[in-house]
Amino acid sequence: MPAQSAAYVELCGLLREAAHLASAAALLGWDQETYMPASGGAGRAEQSSLLAAIVHERRTSPRVGELIAACEADDALMKPGSETAADVREMRHDYDKVTKIPSELVAEIAKVSSQSQEVWKKAREKDDFAMFAPWLERMFALSRRKAECYGVKGELYDALLDEYEPGATSAMIEATFTPLRARLSELLGRVADDGKAPSEKPLKVKVDASRQHAFGQFILEKCGFDLAAGRLDVTTHPFCSGIGPGDTRLTTRYRDERFTDALYGTMHEMGHGLYEQGLPKAERFGQPLAGDISLGIHESQSRMWENFVGRSKAFWKWAMPHARKHLGKELGKFDAKEMFMAVNTAKPSLIRVEADEATYNLHVMVRFEIERALLNGTMKVKDVPAEWNRRYKEYLGVKVPDDRRGCLQDVHWSFGLVGYFPTYTLGNLYAAQFWEKINADIPDLQKQIAKGKFDQLKKWLNTKIHRHGRRYRAAELCRMVTGADLSADPLMRHLESRAQAVYGL
Template sequence: MSLEKRFTEHFSKIKGYEEAIALLYWDLRTGAPKKGVELRSETIGTLSAEVFSLSTSDEFGELLSSLEAETANLDPFICRSVEEARKEYNLSKKVPPEEYKKFVVLKSKAESVWETAKENSDFPLFLPYLEDLVSATKKMVDYWGEKNGSVYNTLLDQYEPGMTTEILDSVFGKLRERIVPLVQKIAASPNKPETAFLYEHFPKQAQRDFSREMLAQLGYDFNAGRLDETVHPFMISINRQDIRVTTKYDESDFRTAVFGTIHEGGHAMYEQNLGNALAGLPIETGASMGMHESQSLFCENFIGRSEYFWQENFDLLKQYAPDQFKNVQLLDYVRAINESKPSLIRIEADELSYALHIMVRYELEKGLFNGELQVSDLPQLWNDKYEEYLGIRPTNDAEGVLQDVHWAGASFGYFPSYALGYMYAAQFKQAMLKDVPNYDELLVKRNIQPVRDWLTTNIHHYGAFKKPMDILKDVTGEGLNPDYLANYLEEKYTKIYQLKE
């Protein structure tokens, strides 16, 4: 058997296991009976261990080395896949198994302690675990080897290949300089949208049907996926022809389901449009976490929150909730769904203030790993930064530093990807206008296909064959540039809040 064939067969086996694991997880979230959960978790553990052992076997390591010796003759997709597989292989193999196991146990313990700590707003309870997590993560980086000159850059690179604090400091700085004044102007504006009608009772079944309409408009293929309900919405790839979306229905705020579905629909659009050449390979996935987020945010904000998109769709929405919207004008509706109000909780933030939440976390993470601050400093610094950037101050740690689970899972370096997604999306939108100048008109006509085709050709199609920074460069002709997002936000919110220029 040829080396390439051995490689693809190996991954087709791994993909099979991953399909099973993904479905076991999806089922757990969408309706598995609660008594079966314990055994289910063990089963997920059994299969995950199998994937781990397939991905790190000595035999596989030798196969990778043989392939690396012939890169010149390899199919380019295989070649890039070997590179990715090697990266994963090294991450797993360089850590002694007993250290790795200790790290997994620590994370699992810390997550359950974090739950209690958040419930009781008790940071001191979580503190020693967070300290251990930071030092254990530093130790992991010792094993892996530092990348791009610092421990924290090594972590950033795992989620967003090529991303560094040098880049982030610069783009976040510029962005903050333009967002903070905007947030302040909005707070001072007398022209606030009327939003009471948003919170009227909207029955779940009708929300579900309307959400399906939204997915259909995005071009979501229901023959290669399905929509279900979960506590936290997500998109999951079961197999390449089975890309599922979940959403949450809040009967006193239909926006949760509608914009949540459009957001996850954006992730699904990415996965449903990956090129056939990637089939079965490890690069058959999004280019990075930030690139994936750019697609969901593109759909949610640049399509879903656009006034043009609602020009016809508002009438459609009225068919699903006639009483709720009967006295509401289109413009008032658009203003309401674009309301911006600083909040303490990241996952409830609007698109204007979202990046500020990320910056708080980024600066604290960076400080922790560069040794500039201690875990015990976090609550105070957190609250100060919220006051500085968003103009509001948490009254306790549950709504402050303890709000997110990420640190309990040692996902340091992950948060920035969310903000990158916003910036990528705005930059793509600008580039798209050159090829699709009638963008707004297409949204009015609810003809998203040319928009989707553009995204597919330029982004989705490549999967992880190209790296995120290369995609950005190839598509927009420049590197990461926060001005596009800032311009978009200024223009949009000036209009919504009738701000003076």
């Protein structure tokens, strides 16, 4: 029996209510991207901002602060290693985060970031970095002020990173990224020099959206995503929204060409969705014990399904006949091996969101290094294009022709998401490290996948990762589950092995 107290029960109740109101806000957001009529936009903005204010008010209420303090003073609840102790620890973390920023600063960030995004859109369109530069300056100044409010020891950047990856530090990320960068560059060099590029013909088969959608739904169902507790819709930018208990919504987008883009988009969001569905929300909604650990761990789940499952030989062995049935006989010209090869081409490119599994991390590193330096003041905003282009040349070997396809490509900085980028690569690293352990624990997993059996894999993820909610921090979970600290080795072994199979290295 976990410990209880009147304060803890009241606290969980208050957080549960706030979470349900946040669910309502999430639904407004989902609807805005899916079904809301265009003319509803102005009203929706008012509705969303009112709800956000109510949620914020509830999460920052003095009563919540008092109750957390009461729980912290209760030895029975705070028994080291207990669920309740972890729950209260994370409640404190969240409460401090959300109360340490003065509401004037929150309002200023909201206002400036909204203007900044508009300028960024225009600047990107016009390929005019100078137009965006003063706004980038302002957003980083605001980020710096925010980081200072958090009052973290050590590097300022860590305070921002902590919003997305609690407990992570820039030093730890640098220590993992640096060897990874060298080894990735080396691998890509070998691919470029000696690799035999596979044919991309299987990707060029045209498939209409409704067939792609049916195939996506089929994959979701087979992989164990519960469609009675979730759905799949179409939006401009794919996302997963864990709206609330029993309600997890994925989106994707279809083009007639390159049906694999939508397929992997769906599988990526499905990974996020399986995590959301695996969290113990029915019992503990609103408590950290029912929440996700970090963006990095969330991304590990999406990248695992997208890349480690979805781009594997075993997957296509099983999926190819189904793909032919759903997507049309044009696909009949290709076999599972050709499909596997085609979806694993690795080519340095300019745009992060279009990058393959291997080069993706180099895109992330460029952003991590630049945003960290900007925040620390060791780089000036005016130097961003040159610093960006120099790194793309050095790390990826590509020449950036303009800022539109260079440092203006991502939306993140324009609304102050500093410290977010590294979590993409952390996700890949965690995914690889978990994947090695999963394959050790389930020795015939590849055979199971080749038969379309995903239940043991899903159960492993549910048991080892999802059901803990936010009981453990990412680094701790990683050690607990894999027996080792996060390392670049598993991801490199995975990429080496793929390169060997696909490029014959």
